[in-house]
Amino acid sequence: MPKNDLILITKKVVNSDVLFRDSFFTILSGSSTIAKHNHIRPVDKISGLNLWKQKYSLVYYLSIGDQDCKNPGILN
Known part of the structure; x- marks a missing residue:
């Protein structure tokens, strides 16, 4: 199952447990691009x-x- 594979691969790469907070997909075609952006929120910047x-x-x-x-x- 892709979800479990991604979790196992990610845990191995970062050598730590992982938490996936959001999941979304984008379908691109041709020479499509996405502008650079981030998902940093105020809680992420709390000191400490x-x-x-x-x-x-x-x-x-x-x-x-x-x-x-x-x-x-259709992805099964």
């Missing part, structure tokens, strides 16, 4: 917590796969 220093983005890419099937574009 400094959560912003521990926030990361995980980006992964999926192959379009078999488009010559009954339900192309």
